[in-house]
Amino acid sequence: MSTPTESVMPPRSNRPRTDAIPAMDPAVKSIQPGGGVVMAMELAWGRARRAYLRKFRPGYVSRMADRRQGERGNLTFDPVDSRDMKYYRNQGSYWWADADDPFLWRDALPFVRVGLAELLVLGGAALLISVVMALFWWPLFLPPFMLFILVVWFFRSPRRAVPSGTGTVVSPADGKLVEIVEIDDPVIGPAIRFGIFLSIFNVHANRVSLPGRVVSVRYRPGKFLNALRPESARENENLDIELESGDLDGRVIRIRQITGQFARRIVCWARVDDVFARGEMYGMIKLGSRTELVIPRDDALSIVAKIGEKILAGSTVMARYQSDVSIESDA
Secondary structure (H helix, E strand, O other): OOOOOOOOOOOHHHOOOOOOOOOEOOOOOOOOOOOOHHHHHHHHHHHHHHHHHHHHOHHHHHHHHHHOEOOOOOOOOOOOOHHHHHHHOOOOOOEOOHHHOOOHHHHHOOEOHHHHHHHHHHHHHHHHHHHHHHHHOHHHHHHHHHHHHHHHHHOEOOOOOOOOOOOEEEOOOOEEEEEEEEEEEOOOEEEEEEEEEEOOOOOOEEEOOOOEEEEEEEEEOOEOOOOOOOOHHHHEOEEEEEEEEHHHOOEEEEEEEEEOOOOOEEEEOOOOOOEEOOOOEEEEEEOOEEEEEEEEOOOOEEEOOOOOOEEOOOOOEEEEEOOOOOOOOOO
8 A cells, every 4th residue: 555645546456355345336337437538538548458468469468467366346358457457446356466567657657647648638739739839830839838737737746744643634635625614414423524625726636534444435426517616515526435434433534526617527446445544545536626524523623724725635634633532423
């Protein structure tokens, strides 16, 4: 498992697995359940790549088949290597140990790995257009070049220093804190909900706020309203993960990824029984969005963050549960 200070996708090979995943939403058949044009392009490229490898590099295909672990499960194709599992790492299927994964280096790039295809397709297209426009009249290169810079900036993945300390709640997203409200949650009970707005200039990787085990993953299709509108949290496409945290004696927290007006692709590679460290990356939302964090409300909780504050995923402390106060529900 990756350390919480790294800005890389956690390797699947070091995660606990189970054959029974009762709380995994059956609608979640990939890490990007909403699909997308770039995803379709990448999957098509994968089919072509597998055909090439099987025809011209059978030795490599055989070696990777010997090293893979797990079972095929519900996967509709036979993968050759870890690249084929990029969109299916939250499914019970094949996986490769870190030592057997020749593409693990991609996790160390300064960009979110699940955004590399968009970076190449969208960023590459913008850069190409800027070069062509410059051949006609050099000032014309500026708009597409700025778009290229924006795409590169959007998919960056800076390293984060994650605060330690039992009961420390860190932000699940970069952006502006726009909401702190008390709610009665049907699962958590008395709770505090934090709402974070992410502009297109923010890092869009999501991180786990408290260490814990994933007990539920739920996806809901929906609209694409502006993420600043309160109703977007209810009506937009969104995906929830719920975690039982040892810091809270097994009580549940929820992190919700919500699409925005322009952000229409939620990515989440967590699945039930995965165990995450505080500040560990588990997904992202592509191109502007909203993230919500819901945690239990009780006497042990001290809220640190303030509305209007600029916050960083995995680094900014949102709240703390005091160890000298018993954590008990108000209910």
